[in-house]
Amino acid sequence: MADGAAMFEVVKPGLSTTVQDLGRPGFYHLGLPISGAMDRFALIAANRLVGNPDGAAGLEAVFLGPSLKFAADAVVAVTGATMAPKLDGVEQPGWTAFAVSAGQELSFGTLKGGARIYIAIAGGIDVPEIKGSRSTYALGGLGGFEGRALQAGDQVKFAAASGSAKLGVTVPEELRRIPPASGTVLRTMPGLYWHRITEDSQGSFFEDTWKVAPEADRIGYRFKGGKSLDFVPREPPFGAGSDPSNIVDSCYPYGSIQVPGGTEPIVLHRDAVSGGGYFMVGTVISADMDLIGQLQPHQPVRFQSIDMEGALAARREEQSRLGRLAEFLGG
Amino acid sequence: MKTRYSFGGDEHIFVEVDEEMSLEAFFKSLSMTTAIRDAEIDGITEICPANASFQVKFDPDVIAPDDLLGRLKGFEAVAENAEKTIDTRIIEMPVLYNDPWTHETLMRFRERHQDPQSTDLEYAARINGYDSVESFIAAHSGAPWFVSMVGFVAGLPFTYQLVERSRQIEVPKYLRPRTDTPKQTVGYGGCFGCVYSVRGAGGYQMFGITPMPIYDPKGEQSYLKELFLFRPGDLIRFKPIDRETYDATLAEVESGRYQPKIAAAHFSLDAFNADPEGFNAKLLEALDG
Numbered sequence: 114m115a116d117g118a119a120m121f122e123v124v125k126p127g128l129s130t131t132v133q134d135l136g137r138p139g140f141y142h143l144g145l146p147i148s149g150a151m152d153r154f155a156l157i158a159a160n161r162l163v164g165n166p167d168g169a170a171g172l173e174a175v176f177l178g179p180s181l182k183f184a185a186d187a188v189v190a191v192t193g194a195t196m197a198p199k200l201d202g203v204e205q206p207g208w209t210a211f212a213v214s215a216g217q218e219l220s221f222g223t224l225k226g227g228a229r230i231y232i233a234i235a236g237g238i239d240v241p242e243i244k245g246s247r248s249t250y251a252l253g254g255l256g257g258f259e260g261r262a263l264q265a266g267d268q269v270k271f272a273a274a275s276g277s278a279k280l281g282v283t284v285p286e287e288l289r290r291i292p293p294a295s296g297t298v299l300r301t302m303p304g305l306y307w308h309r310i311t312e313d314s315q316g317s318f319f320e321d322t323w324k325v326a327p328e329a330d331r332i333g334y335r336f337k338g339g340k341s342l343d344f345v346p347r348e349p350p351f352g353a354g355s356d357p358s359n360i361v362d363s364c365y366p367y368g369s370i371q372v373p374g375g376t377e378p379i380v381l382h383r384d385a386v387s388g389g390g391y392f393m394v395g396t397v398i399s400a401d402m403d404l405i406g407q408l409q410p411h412q413p414v415r416f417q418s419i420d421m422e423g424a425l426a427a428r429r430e431e432q433s434r435l436g437r438l439a440e441f442l443g444g
Numbered sequence: 445m446k447t448r449y450s451f452g453g454d455e456h457i458f459v460e461v462d463e464e465m466s467l468e469a470f471f472k473s474l475s476m477t478t479a480i481r482d483a484e485i486d487g488i489t490e491i492c493p494a495n496a497s498f499q500v501k502f503d504p505d506v507i508a509p510d511d512l513l514g515r516l517k518g519f520e521a522v523a524e525n526a527e528k529t530i531d532t533r534i535i536e537m538p539v540l541y542n543d544p545w546t547h548e549t550l551m552r553f554r555e556r557h558q559d560p561q562s563t564d565l566e567y568a569a570r571i572n573g574y575d576s577v578e579s580f581i582a583a584h585s586g587a588p589w590f591v592s593m594v595g596f597v598a599g600l601p602f603t604y605q606l607v608e609r610s611r612q613i614e615v616p617k618y619l620r621p622r623t624d625t626p627k628q629t630v631g632y633g634g635c636f637g638c639v640y641s642v643r644g645a646g647g648y649q650m651f652g653i654t655p656m657p658i659y660d661p662k663g664e665q666s667y668l669k670e671l672f673l674f675r676p677g678d679l680i681r682f683k684p685i686d687r688e689t690y691d692a693t694l695a696e697v698e699s700g701r702y703q704p705k706i707a708a709a710h711f712s713l714d715a716f717n718a719d720p721e722g723f724n725a726k727l728l729e730a731l732d733g
Contacts, residue, residue: 141501142492143672144595144641244671253598253642255661255671304450305458351609352465352495352635355616361465362593362602362636364492364499366452387595388494390617390634396453421509424454428504 117215119185119236123267124218127179131331132238132257132269133231134170136383137246146385147367148248148256151331151406152229155193157435158284159233161442162190162210164277169237170247172263175229176409178221179263187213187271188235188278194227194407195291208284210235227291227407235274252332252384279442288438292404294412296322299380299397299405300419300427305369306360306392314342314375318394319418326377327410331384334405335377336414342375342394354390362390368397370416378416380405400427445469447520449513454504457513460497465604465635467528469496470592471713474530474677475523476516485515493676495592495602495636528713534588534679536705536731537630537639540690541565541581541652545626550650556620564649568615568632581684584613584651587724589637590711591678597644599659599672603637603680606716606724617647628654630682641672655693656704667703679709681728707731 123130133156136149150156150173157167165171172179178196190210191198198205199220205211213219221230240247240258249257258269307315321339328335344357352361358374365371365381371391372378380397382405397405398419408414419427445468448460459476462469477493480500487507492499502512542565554560559567569580589603596602605612617633622645625631629640631648638648641659660668667673685693696702707730716723 138489140598141490142594143598143675144600145598145671250598252644253659253661255598260661302451302453305452307450350462350464352614353463354634359634361463361496362596362634363460363494363497364458364595366456366458366499366501368453369456386597387492388593389596393452396451396456398453399455421451421454425504425509428454 117185118270119239119273120268120270121181121183121219123263123265123269124180124182126263126265127174128177130172130174130179130263131249131251132170132240133173133248134246135168136248137244137250137256140244141387144387145244145253145255146250146383146387148250148383149246150231151383152193152231152403154290154403154431154435155229156231156233158208158438159190159192159231161438162192162208162279162282162284163188163233163235164275164279165233165235165237169233170240171234171238172232173229174232176224178230180218180220182218183213183215185215188274188280189213189219190233191230192233192284193230195225196230197222206283208289210278210280210282212280226294228409229406234271235278236272239270239272250384282442284438285441288434288441290403290434291407292412296413296415297404297408298415298417299401300424301370301395301397301416302421302424303395303418305366305395307394309344309357309392310375310394311343311345314340318342319416322413322415323378325408325410325412325414329408329410331382332386333379333381334408335379337377339378342372344375358392359390360392362388364388365393366396368399368402369393370395370397382406398424398427400424400431445472449517451509452499454509455501457500457502457509457516458497459499459516462496465496467590467604467713467716470590470604471528472523473498475526476519479519479522480516485512487512492595493593494595495604530677530711532677532679532709532711534681534707534709534727534731535673536681536683537654537656538685538689538693539585539630539652539654539682540685540687542577543653543690546629546650546653549622549624549626552624553618553622556618556622558616558619565651568613568649568651571615572613583611585682585684588727589680589682591674591676591680592636594672594674594676596638597642599641599674601639601658601674601678601680603639604635605637606720608720615649618649621645621647625650626653628657630654655690655697656702657697664700665697665702666700673704679711679727681731705731707733
């Protein structure tokens with residue numbers, strides 16, 4: 114590794130560490146999902162702490178942090194999940210910008226809450242922009258660092274810093290949003306193919322407590338433990354398939370909840386499959402998508418019915434949180 | 445055909461043109477999405493056409509959801525009277541049916557299949573009333589296909605065969621999805637064919653494989669500068685090839701010299717319905733000319 118070059122070398126990659134920004138909109142109609150940070154607020158906060166634009170590329174690491182050896186001085190902030198950053202083994206505060214010297218190694222303690230950390234480096238990760246974004250879409254081998262999660266030995270460049278980092282400033286806890294282990298509510302607008310299930314199942318879907326299944330990733334989060342859904346009887350429409358949960362293959366909204374076979378709901382996330390042949394009961398509202406990215410397997414979750422008015426109010430609440438963050442960091 | 449509208453959360457409107465698949469439903473959906481795109485409505489960020497439905501993504505900070513819903517409904521009448529025609533292209537896709545790679549994969553996942561004693565091709569031929577795999581392949585490759593949706597994963601075309609409904613091939617998906625499907629597998633589920641653009645999970649029956657890449661994240665193919673080959677409305681002819689041609693084509697692909705055979709085409713639903721075989725013959729002539 115060249116001393117002084119603006120790069121770090123991956124010593125340990127963690128479980129799955131990818132380059133992400135705020136995503137690659139505009140190609141969902143060709144099956145290419147938006148990708149980008151699952152917890153967008155956390156990435157934006159990390160970027161603002163180190164003086165980057167909101168959409169600069171950072172790293173997203175899930176459950177287990179990477180170890181990165183820096184070849185040049187840098188300013189770094191780590192947000193999102195509760196997982197202590199360490200410099201040469203010395204613990205650093207989370208949600209805070211700190212200086213890293215050339216030769217130092219950034220590593221992480223164990224996960225104490227949430228699921229995904231965001232590592233912003235002043236200047237942003239410098240990988241080629243593809244279709245307007247540096248995000249990794251691993252399923253399609255596109256974007257980020259060579260279209261994949263980081264591996265040991267990778268040398269990753271970062272761009273020149275703006276010099277406006279907020280060194281030592283910590284984002285107050287009341288502005289952060291990490292789901293408590295005791296339980297999370299995901300606000301959901303029923304719709305799409307909601308009419309396919311019986312009134313009893315419409316009730317139980319919202320009343321039951323579900324648990325995050327081990328099959329939970331950037332494509333979608335699966336949930337288990339609630340009652341199976343019963344379908345309103347029908348003659349299968351031509352092309353749909355014989356299972357009562359089948360539809361003629363359609364688009365899938367981000368946040369939509371499909372329930373194959375009526376048993377385990379799957380909420381699609383930033384690397385969503387763009388369409389398919391399973392019916393959907395509704396859609397998690399945009400304001401709660403970040404929360405899903407911070408859920409760990411086995412955590413209890415309830416879906417709560419909300420109407421459009423409520424969804425738009427929640428959206429404004431999230432925007433105001435970003436506004437309060439800007440105000441706090443502006444001083 | 446009854447069109448149904450639903451909000452998909454605060455950022456999507458889902459429009460089901462018809463519950464069942466038909467070329468009529470596809471064309472109505474296509475007419476609506478084209479008209480919506482041409483209207484350049486502020487706040488719409490993405491329009492995704494599907495087989496018999498479509499989805500609009502929007503920014504509710506720019507346009508109120510109910511206002512947008514009202515505007516979308518306004519395009520329905522126009523779409524019903526629109527000409528069911530499209531100026532498009534027909535693309536020839538060479539296929540090695542019954543290839544060793546999908547065969548190896550389907551044997552590996554046999555316990556997830558309806559009929560573990562047969563191959564996917566044998567099963568599909570039998571339940572669709574064909575007396576042999578050969579006659580089934582002849583039917584699959586004999587009439588062209590319409591790309592009625594692109595999606596699931598990047599660049600994957602859903603294809604619908606241009607034959608009368610009585611001749612449509614229908615097969616169930618695997619009982620449980622496989623965790624592996626070779627890249628460029630030619631598959632089938634429900635009344636839709638597909639070509640897997642990348643290796644990965646899948647539930648469609650597997651009939652063969654094409655040596656022709658249709659998605660190019662590494663930028664290796666000159667004909668895939670746009671990343672994806674297929675757009676909704678494209679036409680495809682699956683051309684059976686033997687192993688020798690497959691290997692020769694693959695060598696061309698690997699050296700970056702391969703060029704697919706593509707010709708301009710005009711599709712009219714009324715003309716097709718009046719004489720499916722005659723209309724298809726003309727479509728295919730464009731490729732052979």
